[in-house]
Amino acid sequence: MNQNNKPAELSYYGLYLLSYLKDNHPDKAHDAAFVESRADRAAEMFEQARREGYPPEGAQEIAMAALLEGLRFSKYDTIIEVLWNEFAEEVAQSDAPAVALRLLPYMEGIFTQYPLSDDFAYSPEYEQLYTELTGAVSISLEENGI
CATH class of the missing domain: 1.10.8 (Helicase, Ruva Protein; domain 3)
Structure with a gap:
């Protein structure tokens, strides 16, 4: 070479x-x-x-x-957290990373509504984001089988 x-x-x-x-x-x-x-x-x-x-x-x-800088909050990790906490019966913990990666493009619209920052997970808005993601993941799992 x-x-x-x-x-x-x-x-x-x-x-x-x-x-x-x-x-x-x-x-x-x-x-x-x-x-x-x-x-x-x-x-x-x-x-x-x-x-x-x-x-x-x-x-x-x-x-x-x-x-x-700017990388401490992870959309991907947040989706995995939602899958582990809210969809453990539908998505095996070992499958959550791959499912989260497939879901990420579908969830972008939700994330854009929030002022994401390194410390966003500690903000009052995080709970609202988590709730919205839970609903969106539920719909995606039902409609798309993702």
Whole structure:
């Protein structure tokens, strides 16, 4: 394989982010440009923090905050939570991740009605979102067999 055909090697931050995305945002895990740009930004934040005198642990905390900014709330994880809590008899726990991935496009319209942020799951609106998702999942399971 020549140099031009080699896959890009990921940094520590790139590997961490890729793993995190596969677990929490599988719909974003294939966006190599996103992963690379986030990883580069995290590395830059680490270096800048170290130049400013932060100890390695503090610089790492700053870098990880930059790496995961806007990714701590997961639509996918929320759908899995709804499936586990409300549809355990219809969807086996082991099947919930695959079902959630298939449901995600159908649920986008519901998610767009809320101001999603890293701490959204702790907001008063989360319960309303959860209730709406429960209804939408119920309809999807009945109508589409998803």
